[in-house]
Amino acid sequence: xxxxxxxxxxxxxxxxxxxxxxxxxxxxxxxxxxxxxxxxxxxxxxxxxxxxxxxxxxxxxxxxxxxxxxxxxxxxxxxxxxxxxxxxxxxxxxxxxxxxxxxxxxxxxxxxxxxxxxxxxxxxxxxxxxxxxxxxxxxxxxxxxxxxxxxxxxxxxxxxxxxxxxxxxxxxxxxxxxxxxxxxxxxxxxxxxxxxxxxxxxxxxxxxxxxxxxxxxxxxxxxxxxxxxxxxxxxxxxxxxxxxxxxxxxxxxxxxxxxxxxxxxxxxxxxxxxxxxxxxxxxxxxxxxxxxxxxxxxxxxxxxxxxxxxxxxxxxxxxxxxxxxxxxxxxxxxxxxxxxxxxxxxxxxxxxxxxxxxxxxxxxxxxxxxxxxxxxxxxxxxxxxxxxxxxxxxxxxxxxxxxxxxxxxxxxxxxxxxxxxxxxxxxxxxxxxxxxxxxxxxxxxxxxxxxxxxxxxxxxxxxxxxxxxxxxxxxxxx
Amino acid sequence: xxxxxxxxxxxxxxxxxxxxxxxxxxxxxxxxxxxxxxxxxxxxxxxxxxxxxxxxxxxxxxxxxxxxxxxxxxxxxxxxxxxxxxxxxxxxxxxxxxxxxxxxxxxxxxxxxxxxxxxxxxxxxxxxxxxxxxxxxxxxxxxxxxxxxxxxxxxxxxxxxxxxxxxxxxxxxxxxxxxxxxxxxxxxxxxxxxxxxxxxxxxxxxxxxxxxxxxxxxxxxxxxxxxxxxxxxxxxxxxxxxxxxxxxxxxxxxxxxxxxxxxxxxxxxxxxxxxxxxxxxxxxxxxxxxxxxxxxxx
Numbered sequence: 001x002x003x004x005x006x007x008x009x010x011x012x013x014x015x016x017x018x019x020x021x022x023x024x025x026x027x028x029x030x031x032x033x034x035x036x037x038x039x040x041x042x043x044x045x046x047x048x049x050x051x052x053x054x055x056x057x058x059x060x061x062x063x064x065x066x067x068x069x070x071x072x073x074x075x076x077x078x079x080x081x082x083x084x085x086x087x088x089x090x091x092x093x094x095x096x097x098x099x100x101x102x103x104x105x106x107x108x109x110x111x112x113x114x115x116x117x118x119x120x121x122x123x124x125x126x127x128x129x130x131x132x133x134x135x136x137x138x139x140x141x142x143x144x145x146x147x148x149x150x151x152x153x154x155x156x157x158x159x160x161x162x163x164x165x166x167x168x169x170x171x172x173x174x175x176x177x178x179x180x181x182x183x184x185x186x187x188x189x190x191x192x193x194x195x196x197x198x199x200x201x202x203x204x205x206x207x208x209x210x211x212x213x214x215x216x217x218x219x220x221x222x223x224x225x226x227x228x229x230x231x232x233x234x235x236x237x238x239x240x241x242x243x244x245x246x247x248x249x250x251x252x253x254x255x256x257x258x259x260x261x262x263x264x265x266x267x268x269x270x271x272x273x274x275x276x277x278x279x280x281x282x283x284x285x286x287x288x289x290x291x292x293x294x295x296x297x298x299x300x301x302x303x304x305x306x307x308x309x310x311x312x313x314x315x316x317x318x319x320x321x322x323x324x325x326x327x328x329x330x331x332x333x334x335x336x337x338x339x340x341x342x343x344x345x346x347x348x349x350x351x352x353x354x355x356x357x358x359x360x361x362x363x364x365x366x367x368x369x370x371x372x373x374x375x376x377x378x379x380x381x382x383x384x385x386x387x388x389x390x391x392x393x394x395x396x397x398x399x400x401x402x403x404x405x406x407x408x409x410x411x412x413x414x415x416x417x418x419x420x421x422x423x424x425x426x427x428x429x430x431x432x433x434x435x436x437x438x439x440x441x442x443x444x445x446x447x448x449x450x451x452x453x454x455x456x457x458x459x460x461x462x463x464x465x466x467x468x469x470x471x472x473x474x475x476x477x478x
Numbered sequence: 479x480x481x482x483x484x485x486x487x488x489x490x491x492x493x494x495x496x497x498x499x500x501x502x503x504x505x506x507x508x509x510x511x512x513x514x515x516x517x518x519x520x521x522x523x524x525x526x527x528x529x530x531x532x533x534x535x536x537x538x539x540x541x542x543x544x545x546x547x548x549x550x551x552x553x554x555x556x557x558x559x560x561x562x563x564x565x566x567x568x569x570x571x572x573x574x575x576x577x578x579x580x581x582x583x584x585x586x587x588x589x590x591x592x593x594x595x596x597x598x599x600x601x602x603x604x605x606x607x608x609x610x611x612x613x614x615x616x617x618x619x620x621x622x623x624x625x626x627x628x629x630x631x632x633x634x635x636x637x638x639x640x641x642x643x644x645x646x647x648x649x650x651x652x653x654x655x656x657x658x659x660x661x662x663x664x665x666x667x668x669x670x671x672x673x674x675x676x677x678x679x680x681x682x683x684x685x686x687x688x689x690x691x692x693x694x695x696x697x698x699x700x701x702x703x704x705x706x707x708x709x710x711x712x713x714x715x716x717x718x719x720x721x722x723x724x725x726x727x728x729x730x731x732x733x734x735x736x737x738x739x740x741x742x743x744x745x746x747x748x749x750x751x752x753x754x755x756x757x758x759x760x761x762x763x764x765x766x767x768x769x770x771x772x773x774x775x776x
Contacts, residue, residue, distance in 0.1 A: 075572050077579070226763045232571040233516035237713055238762045241755040244706070248752040380706060384583055391576055432590050439584025446573045446580065447565050 029399060030311070037303050038287035041296045049299055053367065055409045056302035057360045062389040062401035063309050064356030069387070070395030071317060072349045073329030074228060075236045078243025079386050082354040084250055084378030085216050086361025088257055088264070090208030091373050094366070095267040097198040102255050104145050107190035110215070112141040115183035117218045120225055122175035129169045133176070136165055137183060144187045155184035205270040209362045213355050220354030221347065228346040231332075243383050250375035263374035269294055270366045272301040298368035305363065306402075309356055313398045316352075325349055326396075381435065388438050391445055394452020403454055411437065486622035488743040489736055494628045494697055495711075496735020497635035498524065501690040502712025503719060503727035504642060505683035511659035511722040512679040515574050519558050519582035521709020523684040525702065527551045527691025529589050532600035532700035540603055544692055551688020552681045554585060559680035563673060582705065589702040597699035602627040627696045634693045638686060639728055646724075655679060659722070707754065711738070714758040 041049065065079050092098060098106055115137050119125075125133065140158045143149065158180035166176025197203045203211075227238045251260040258264045273281055273292065284300055285292055292300070316322050324345045327335035336342050365373050385408060393404025415433050449456035502520055509517045527547045534543035558581045562574060602625065617624045646652040657665040658675040666672050691700075698704065715734050719726025734757065742750030 069572065073570075073572065075575060227759075230762055233575060234717075234762055236518075236575050237516070237710065237717075238759055241710060241758045241762075244710070245752050245755045245759070248749060248755075252748045381583070384579060387576060387579070395572075432587065432595070435583040435587030436591065437587075439580040439582070439587060442580030443561050443577055443584070446577045447561065450565070450570075450573050 030307075033307065033310070037300075037307065038284075041288040041290075041292075041299060046295065049295055050369075051409065051413055053295075053299050053302050055406045056299070056306045057364050057367075058386075058389060058405040058409055059306050059402050060302075060309050060360035060363070061357050061386050062393065062405040063306075063313050063398060064353035064360075065386050066390045066393070066395065066398065066401045067313055067316065067325070067356075068349050068353040069390050070397065071322060071325040071329060072346060073325075074346055074350065075232075075239065075387075076350070076353075077236050077240040077380070077383050077387065078246070079239075079353070079357055080378045080380070080382035081243040081246035082216050082220060082357035083361040083364070083382070084246060084373075084375075085219060086209075086212040086358030087365040087373050087378065088250060088361075089212035089215050089358075090205060090362040091264040091267045091365040092256060093197055093203040093208040093211060094205055095202060095371070096258060096264050097202055098194050098256055100195070100198060103191060103194045103198070106256065107194055108141045108145045108187050110190050111144070111183050111185075111187035112137055113222065114186050114218050115141075115179045117221045118182050119176065119179035121221065122178065123166075123171040125169075125171050129171055132169065133165065133171075133179075136161060137179070140180065140183055141187065144184065151184070151188055155181070155188075158184045202268075205268065205362070205366050206275075208365075209359065212358045212362050216354050216358035217351055220351045224347045224350035224354070225343075228343070228350060240380070240383075244380055247375055247379045250378060257375070260375045263372060264365075265372045267365050267371035267373070269298060269368035269371065270301060270363075271297075273297050294368045298366075302363050305359060309359075310398055310402070317398065321345065321348070329396075384442075385434075385438060388442055392441060392453055394455040397452060397455055400452050400454040404452070407453075408438075484743060485740070486620050488739045490622045490624055490628060492736035492739030493732060494631050494694070494735070495739060496715075496732035497631050498690050498694050498708055498731075499711045499715045499735050500728040500731030501635055501638060501686050502708055503715035503731045504639065504724050505686050506713055506716040507722050507724055507727050508642075508679050508683045508686075510716075512655060512676050513562065515562060515578070516713070517558060517562075517680070517683065518575060518578040518709065519554075519585060519705075520683065520687060520712060521705035521707070522582050522585040523551050523554060523687030523705075524691040524694070524708050525589060525700070525705035526554050526585060527688030528600075528695040528698075528700035528704065529593055529598065529691075529702065530688075531692040532598040532695045533593055535600045535695070536598075547692045548685055548688045551691065552685045554688075555681040555684020556677065557581065558684070559677040562680070563676060582709075586702055586705060593702065595702060597701040598695075599699050600695040602696040603630055603693075625697070627693075631693045631697065634689065635728075638689060639724070642686075642724060651678070707751065710758060711735075711754045714754060714761060717758075718761055 040052065044052065061079065061083060065076065068074050068076055116134055119133050119137065120130070123129075123133075140154075140161060143157060144151070144154045159177050160180075162176040162180030162183075163173045165171075166173035223242055227235060227242070230238055250257050253259070273284075281292075284297075288296055290296075317325075324335065324340045327338070327340055328342050328345055332342050361378075364377075365371070389404040389408045390401060391404070392407060393400030393402070412434060415437065419433065445452065451459060502524060505520050505523065506516065509515060509520070527550075530547040530550045531543050534546055558578060561577050561581055565573065565577070616626070617629075646656055654665065654670045655675050655678065657668070657670055658672050662672050665675070711734060712731065715731035716727045718730035718734065719728070721727075734754070737757065738750075738753045741753045746753070
């Protein structure tokens with residue numbers, strides 16, 4: 001203990017040189033990643049490119065979930081819900097605008113959700129005050145839904161009622177007022193926005209992306225701020241229940257989501273080349289070595305997001321916030337006693353990881369040449385698949401998530417190809433093998449390599465290395 | 479049709495569903511008190527029992543199907559126990575959750591592989607054969623039609639619950655299991671094999687689930703994905719009644735079944751499947767401090 005401490009201090013004097021080396025070493029994976037990113041379309045064919053796009057989408061999901069599971073130690077078995085919310089928001093806005101008669105209800109619902117989230121964020125209340133606040137906001141929202149009352153009166157009502165409630169319940173009248181005002185503003189803005197979208201026959205995918213992120217942030221904040229008080233099994237069950245509820249909503253809310261029979265189709269791809277400067281376009285064309293078609297374009301877009309997500313995740317992990325996450329992971333009580341606001345950090349990482357899932361969802365919905373989403377793509381099995389990716393790649397390893405997502409996606413494709421040949425085994429038609437294989441992977445990895453393949457492998461190597469060193473030293477002494 | 483007239487019928491089907499929740503809740507409690515593990519595969523035991531029974535009932539009699547189904551459920555339980563026991567000492571809560579989830583989806587996948595994705599109907603135990611098709615007897619009571627099979631479900635549940643009580647109270651093995659649950663180290667000092675008790679608790683919970691599956695297979699059709707919903711409902715009941723508290727879990731299970739059936743039937747028929755999940759979420763959110771305090775004590 002003492003020895004290592006003094007070593008560290010001595011090392012501190014030589015820090016500048018060492019740090020530079022370390023920085024270069026840390027940058028290497030990113031450089032390698034960028035080179036692969038740019039030149040991949042030269043070497044792969046069309047089908048492989050499609051797989052790589054899917055891998056990118058799942059890497060986004062896995063990196064986000066890993067921040068939550070691996071670093072902050074909070075499990076989520078409903079992550080596919082946020083994936084779905086991103087996909088559906090963007091899909092609905094671009095390809096299947098909400099019908100006129102549903103618009104008031106949807107926009108008021110959206111406004112109420114946002115207002116409740118803001119109310120929670122600003123006042124941080126719980127118990128009966130929270131309950132009454134929510135009831136009031138819902139009632140005020142219902143007021144907005146009545147077309148007979150002028151919007152201005154509704155808005156005034158919302159502000160005044162919330163202000164009075166804030167005074168009476170001693171939760172800060174100005175903050176309560178703000179949430180009332182936001183309710184009124186959002187209800188009207190989203191009504192106007194949805195009508196406008198309907199008239200134009202769909203919004204741009206970028207708008208869909210942003211709205212999706214916003215909606216996901218609101219919902220994940222609402223859920224996270226309540227659910228993350230739970231621990232272990234309870235948290236797992238609660239997130240699982242949330243995920244299943246969202247999937248049922250996708251299936252049953254046919255007026256908006258198209259239900260489980262149709263889904264949403266003809267979602268336009270994101271045209272990303274029209275938004276970037278000419279020199280970047282020329283760079284991409286040079287890198288790809290051909291004119292960049294829609295699919296290749298989409299590949300570049302998805303993996304650009306992946307790159308951003310990985311840089312973001314690596315930086316967060318190494319920052320003060322990342323240390324706080326890990327402190328929460330190893331012992332929540334110890335972290336709290338040292339002044340880490342554990343509740344806040346947990347909600348933050350939950351919202352961040354949900355937003356990453358939402359971006360992945362939007363990218364999934366607009367996938368070039370496919371442009372189709374269906375509730376079954378966002379069910380419990382998908383949430384479990386995401387957990388498999390994180391676990392396989394290794395919890396608390398950002399690059400591991402990339403590996404895990406790639407491995408699982410490849411495995412899925414292999415299984416699909418295998419099933420296309422209609423294999424039989426002792427007269428049993430082998431179909432729908434994914435759950436069996438994934439279940440087995442989960443069990444084996446958790447029992448044999450709880451750190452995941454990447455960490456387990458590198459730990460094994462370093463143990464070997466150290467073992468070899470020790471032997472050498474012993475021989476030298478002898 | 480008058481909505482209120484449906485209430486008795488909905489209550490009856492709610493009680494049937496609630497009985498299954500109750501048995502699953504007892505299963506959760508048994509495993510939780512011996513290992514502090516929530517077994518996410520609990521619902522799959524019901525599925526396995528129901529599937530095996532439904533497949534065998536089509537060919538043979540109940541006397542063959544019943545033991546076979548329960549035996550395969552117990553086997554599944556032993557398998558889960560094996561997977562959980564290997565890393566139990568050093569594993570975190572997350573990894574135990576992941577292991578039981580892994581087993582759960584594996585069971586579901588295997589069931590789908592063997593018996594397909596579609597629902598399998600099973601003939602009722604005490605039915606009347608009508609033109610090659612077994613029709614269940616029906617009783618008329620308080621404006622509701624009660625099928626004989628539903629009486630079977632209720633009766634078997636009552637029998638199981640009483641049996642469990644007697645087992646844990648009066649038999650040596652049951653007392654040893656309780657000792658393990660209270661203090662594992664102490665139990666080991668007086669010579670109780672804790673690992674064996676843990677395995678036994680998994681097998682028992684699985685066997686219970688499988689029995690529930692067998693009796694319920696003629697009521698709800700056996701389907702390979704029925705486990706998740708039943709497992710979550712049972713967990714909800716177990717939390718409501720207090721984990722480790724059998725009587726509480728049973729009462730909560732039956733209440734939950736009735737509430738779910740009534741809200742699903744009268745209010746939101748589109749979102750009928752979501753009711754149990756919403757209740758679960760609400761309960762976890764309203765009483766987290768109670769739930770957590772229990773954990774801290776344990």
